[in-house]
Amino acid sequence: MPEGDVVWLAARRLHEALAGRPLTLSDFRVPRFATADLRGREVHEARSRGKHILIRVEGGLTVHTHLLMEGRWRIRRPGPRPRDHRIRLVLANAEWQALGYSLGLVELLRTAAEDRVLGHLGPDLLGPDWGAEAAAEAVRRLGERPDRAIGEALLDQSVLAGIGNIYKAETLFLCGVNPWTPVAAVPDLPAVVDLAHHLLDANKEQPGRMTTGNRRRGWEYWVYRRAGRPCHECRTPVQRAVQKSDVGDRATYWCPRCQPAPSNG
Numbered sequence: 489m490p491e492g493d494v495v496w497l498a499a500r501r502l503h504e505a506l507a508g509r510p511l512t513l514s515d516f517r518v519p520r521f522a523t524a525d526l527r528g529r530e531v532h533e534a535r536s537r538g539k540h541i542l543i544r545v546e547g548g549l550t551v552h553t554h555l556l557m558e559g560r561w562r563i564r565r566p567g568p569r570p571r572d573h574r575i576r577l578v579l580a581n582a583e584w585q586a587l588g589y590s591l592g593l594v595e596l597l598r599t600a601a602e603d604r605v606l607g608h609l610g611p612d613l614l615g616p617d618w619g620a621e622a623a624a625e626a627v628r629r630l631g632e633r634p635d636r637a638i639g640e641a642l643l644d645q646s647v648l649a650g651i652g653n654i655y656k657a658e659t660l661f662l663c664g665v666n667p668w669t670p671v672a673a674v675p676d677l678p679a680v681v682d683l684a685h686h687l688l689d690a691n692k693e694q695p696g697r698m699t700t701g702n703r704r705r706g707w708e709y710w711v712y713r714r715a716g717r718p719c720h721e722c723r724t725p726v727q728r729a730v731q732k733s734d735v736g737d738r739a740t741y742w743c744p745r746c747q748p749a750p751s752n753g
Contacts, residue, residue, distance in 0.1 A: 493688045498560070510581060524596050536612075609649040711726045728740065
């Protein structure tokens with residue numbers, strides 16, 4: 489699933505291509521909004537909110553999309569109307585065409601009603617309002633369920649928005665915290681939140697991501713998708729297991745030596 493950095497970059501590219509220009513084409517290829525027509529309306533802005541993208545247009549309307557597992561946006565010069573069955577939304581102006589492929593969610597709503605669908609989200613790790621207050625709120629929300637495993641809690645978008653499985657695994661490795669550690673037993677929750685923000689922010693403006701500082705193939709991540717391979721730090725084989733969460737079962741990766749299991753006592 490694309491995480492907050494990928495969504496942030498997609499929103500920025502949509503903003504650069506669409507904002508400040510009237511739409512010459514809007515093609516919603518989802519039954520509920522198949523008759524919607526935004527032609528002639530100027531796009532005010534495109535921005536991300538966690539893993540969601542909001543494209544706000546003239547007339548108080550917002551195009552709300554979510555990439556879910558396989559969605560992506562492509563920007564290209566105008567041309568014949570694309571017929572690819574994977575495309576669920578086309579927005580175009582005289583200069584650019586934005587094609588939404590395999591989008592998990594496409595809806596049109598009143599801009600004033602955005603909180604109805606996004607109001608449950610926690611502080612956005614890549615939001616323009618991220619700062620000490622937002623970080624403190626994320627820590628507070630983590631602490632509301634102290635017995636929950638930290639690996640589960642970090643994926644809860646109502647706690648903090650934008651983090652996914654990759655950054656969960658990498659953040660916890662760098663903090664030396666086992667994914668099954670109860671939130672209450674994590675030594676420094678503010679440090680976990682701060683590092684998650686730092687990793688997402690460091691990767692948001694570049695294609696491809698890394699958390700190690702090394703772009704060599706196989707060295708981009710510390711533990712993510714490295715099950716059975718030696719830890720870059722201690723050479724202990726990286727472990728993998730399924731961990732349940734509010735967003736479904738997720739594969740979790742960790743080094744048993746660098747991230748020792750929490751004690752029962």
